[in-house]
Amino acid sequence: MTSLEATIGQALDREAAWRHRRIAVRTLITALCLFVLWLAAVRINFSFTSVVLGAPGMADVFGRMFPPDFSYISRLIAPTIETVQIAVWGTLLAVVASAPLCLLAARNTTPHPLVYSVVRVFLNLLRSINELIYALLLVSAVGLGPYPGVLAIALHATGMLAKFVAEEIEHVNRGPIEALQAAGAGRMQIILMGILPQVLPSVVGYILYRFDVSIRSATVLGLVGAGGLGFSLITTMKMFKYHETAASIFMIIVLILMADWISGRLQKKIL
């Protein structure tokens, strides 16, 4: 029987070797990450001093914003409603546009692999471009107002929604579909009876989430002239009416928290 001390001694040595190797690997990875971060910091002129030096300026702006001019809120009701309307219609148009696109972009429902690839690339294109860029382009095409905002949200949301639904369709349970095929159901019947019921709950949940995101985006579309609360925010700011800007920001926070709460409640109800 070997002595316990000897066994423990050996184990300690083994543990030390193992630990030192781990520490070495981790140090190396950490150093690498820090180096990349440092390079990035240099690139973006990261500086604490400018934060410290800028703090009084920031405090000054906030100081001029307080207290928010709550009487201005009565004039923010209309833009708030407009923001909601932009989000609702943007999401709704995206749902309508996604319905055919998602079928084309799912491997198991697409009529042809070529169609699949083309639609996927198209959806990626829609997704990668920010709502604000769409809004900027559309404002210069069709003029100021909420209309380009609706289209901007719809375009981006279509890319997101159609891709999400397409992936849900691809991950659908094959069993019920084979049963329908065996019963001689047609393509459309399979989609309606076999696929739709399976993906519906997650898709509805995602649409609600998308609506939430759309509200968020709709609050800033105004920065490029596409309507909503962002427009009040940027115009009051440009006129140096900071108390009114503060009221706009307050309204944005209220709106987003409310949308968040409502969509959370609805999602819980569905699931």
Next chain:
Amino acid sequence: MSRVTDYAAVQPAPTLADRAKFLAFLLIAAAFLGWSANALELSPGELIHSMPVIGRYLARMFPPDWSALQGLWDPTVDTICIALWGTVIASIIGLPLGILAAKNMNSPAVVRLTSLTILNVLRSISELIWAIFFVAAVGLGPFPGALALGVNFGGILGRLYAEAIENVDQKPLEALRATGANHLQTIMFAVLPQVLPQIVSYNLYWFEVGVRSATVLGMIGAGGIGFELVTTIRLYDFRQTSAILIVILLLVTVIDRVSAILRRAIVK
């Protein structure tokens, strides 16, 4: 003897009140949509009318003018750096607040509510609005952009972290408390190991989102590729716009792929 199912008992017919409620809901929804469409000047006619206008604009984007790529390297790298530091700052802000805001971490009610409120305010104000303030404070450039992303995403990540922490398995925490470990030790040994994969995965995902956001921060002078993009649009140089859009598309696609691979590798 055959028995016939009593369908009325299995599924009672909807009452008149139920039907009325459903009908009322449909009517209200339809009325709201119609009223909204009217307010937004959204109509099939308008859609059809504006399509050729938009089409003409699209046509002016082709073929892309690749000369726009000159000098585009720097803003592109800036965009990635903004997203990178934005996510780092977001984690630094989000992690402590998320821990304090999580229900099962037993912070005093005042502390928990304060952190929740801070997180809510941070995430409700879009990174673009934050960027306006930070540009005012520290001047033009990519740095305020990174700060803005960091503050906004800090609010979002903090809430996600808090949710992740609320969903951890409580049993190991109890075991560590039973050994006499204190609060911070319990967090380090029982909470963090459980939530770390999720935190990493969230960070990578929000880095992706950050890259997409950073492409527009330039619009308000907060650095990145957005500045070049806006300039070409303001100058009606749409062929250059399309070239830059293609660069953004490639950038976002590559980042998506890389982050998807990393996420799969890390979350085992």
Next chain:
Amino acid sequence: MNMNVEIDHRATKATAPELNAGPVVSIVNIGKTYARGNLVALSDVSFDVGRGEFIVILGPSGAGKSTLLRCINRLAEPTKGRIYLNGKEITDRRRELRDARRQIGMVFQQFNLVTRLSVLLNVLSGRLSYRPTWRSFFYSFTREDRAIALECLEMVGLGHKVFQRADTLSGGEQQRVAIARALAQRPNVILADEPVASLDPKIARQVLKYLKEISQRLGISVICNLHQVDFAREYAERIVGLCQGQKIFDGPPSELTDDILNKIYGMRAEADGD
């Protein structure tokens, strides 16, 4: 599987608790009532635990066994009564509680390991209460801690699994790691809350045997909750029978007659029958 339990006698010296003539744990009139619904989980339970004693608390599920154990190290707050550890009352004052908990190891039904960490770190986490907080930020321990942790793993026969992640081990092995974690605290008492309820009988015997060896060779008292009568008879030095929060038996297994068993398990059946 190796059913032979070998705990080296020389390990005993490092673990020997300070000699003290009195009972290790005294439970005096402990009671717990849940505020909601006035549910009485425990009423006026008292008994002493001697040094190195292996006590089984026997009773059907819902008898208050788990609550009793949790009241000892204050994972649950008793509404009534006192608990003494080595003659000193355990209170809920933070520093004192930390000192008390350090001397009380606990083993759970679901093992309660941090499954994503290595076996070694899980055992080392039993040493946390001895070390300052800053060390935990770096997952750093002293050489002494590591030696103790490795020794405890050897005791439960898992020295070869040190570096594996805890979730790669079987249930029985995970429970042995949990025992090693409790041992690493250098405790005076180990509380085992249904330690074998999630294990199959063969592995359960092995785990109970380790706990028994610990009490005999290292002089650590073990208070073990069980609901299986045969295990209790086989391993206990003394059995405390609980039913509906009341102590209705306290004595060696030989005195545990069928009559008393009927009382422990039957009262509940009658109550259910009403």
